[in-house]
Amino acid sequence: MAPHAGLLTAAVQVRGLTRKYDERAVLDGVDLDIAPGEFVALLGKSGSGKSTLLRALAGLDAGVAGSGELVVPANVSVVFQDSRLLPWARVLENVVLGLTGADERGRKSLEEVGLAGREKAWPNELSGGEQQRVALARSLVREPELLLADEPFGALDALTRLKMHVLLRKLCAAHQPAVLLVTHDVDEAIVLADRVIVLDEGRIVAEEHVELAAPRSPADPGFAKMRSTLLEALGVSL
Numbered sequence: 001m002a003p004h005a006g007l008l009t010a011a012v013q014v015r016g017l018t019r020k021y022d023e024r025a026v027l028d029g030v031d032l033d034i035a036p037g038e039f040v041a042l043l044g045k046s047g048s049g050k051s052t053l054l055r056a057l058a059g060l061d062a063g064v065a066g067s068g069e070l071v072v073p074a075n076v077s078v079v080f081q082d083s084r085l086l087p088w089a090r091v092l093e094n095v096v097l098g099l100t101g102a103d104e105r106g107r108k109s110l111e112e113v114g115l116a117g118r119e120k121a122w123p124n125e126l127s128g129g130e131q132q133r134v135a136l137a138r139s140l141v142r143e144p145e146l147l148l149a150d151e152p153f154g155a156l157d158a159l160t161r162l163k164m165h166v167l168l169r170k171l172c173a174a175h176q177p178a179v180l181l182v183t184h185d186v187d188e189a190i191v192l193a194d195r196v197i198v199l200d201e202g203r204i205v206a207e208e209h210v211e212l213a214a215p216r217s218p219a220d221p222g223f224a225k226m227r228s229t230l231l232e233a234l235g236v237s238l
């Protein structure tokens with residue numbers, strides 16, 4: 001099946017997913033569907049199980065085997081808080097690592113993330129924001145059906161983070177992967193996502209569809225209302 005051809009089929013289908021460490025359930029019967037091309041943000045307090053869920057979807061946690069139903073596409077890319085670039089490989093080599101004959105596609109991806117001309121740079125010659133741009137290019141050159149992102153902008157300054165939001169929206173509009181973005185930042189979730197879910201002690205305790213018009217502004221009353229709903233679900237009272 002061609003990527004995104006199955007519009008009626010969920011890109012991600014999770015049922016009753018449970019993950020225990022020493023009898024303690026860190027994920028406790030999670031059900032989650034993500035449609036092709038849908039952008040879902042995952043909020044939750046520290047320790048609520050966000051990264052555990054993301055790692056399960058990424059196929060990085062053998063410990064979830066047999067605990068429930070977990071269907072993800074074959075082509076999944078993951079972006080982490082740190083870019084995880086190989087320091088001994090130049091930027092373009094990092095982007096196309098493991099893909100043969102993909103230099104031209106790699107160049108195009110670097111252009112898409114605003115790094116045309118930096119193909120031959122070494123990772124340590126780039127700023128933190130630029131390194132995350134390379135990480136995004138490395139993911140998107142593989143045209144993933146599912147993009148998993150664990151706090152990808154968590155280590156960036158506020159201004160760079162805003163620029164990355166604009167970039168990520170543009171890239172998602174162009175490539176249409178299903179996305180699961182883990183974040184601590186309620187505003188980031190509202191700005192970027194079609195749907196925001198809140199995890200608490202391994203259970204999904206809230207779900208909000210974001211139907212605000214673009215560009216989404218925190219100054220918008222609908223934005224502020226959604227922020228307080230989500231903060232309440234996170235147990236934060238203002």
Ligand SMILES: Nc1ncnc2c1ncn2[C@@H]1O[C@H](COP(=O)(O)OP(=O)(O)OP(=O)(O)O)[C@@H](O)[C@H]1O
Pocket residue numbers: 021026044045046047048049050051052053
């Ligand atoms: N390998 C492990 N062994 C034992 N417990 C673990 C392991 N990995 C995660 N946990 C526990 O599972 C719980 C959920 O961790 P997880 O990293 O998923 O939380 P999180 O919501 O992503 O937190 P944060 O926002 O702080 O990154 C935590 O209590 C953590 O201590």
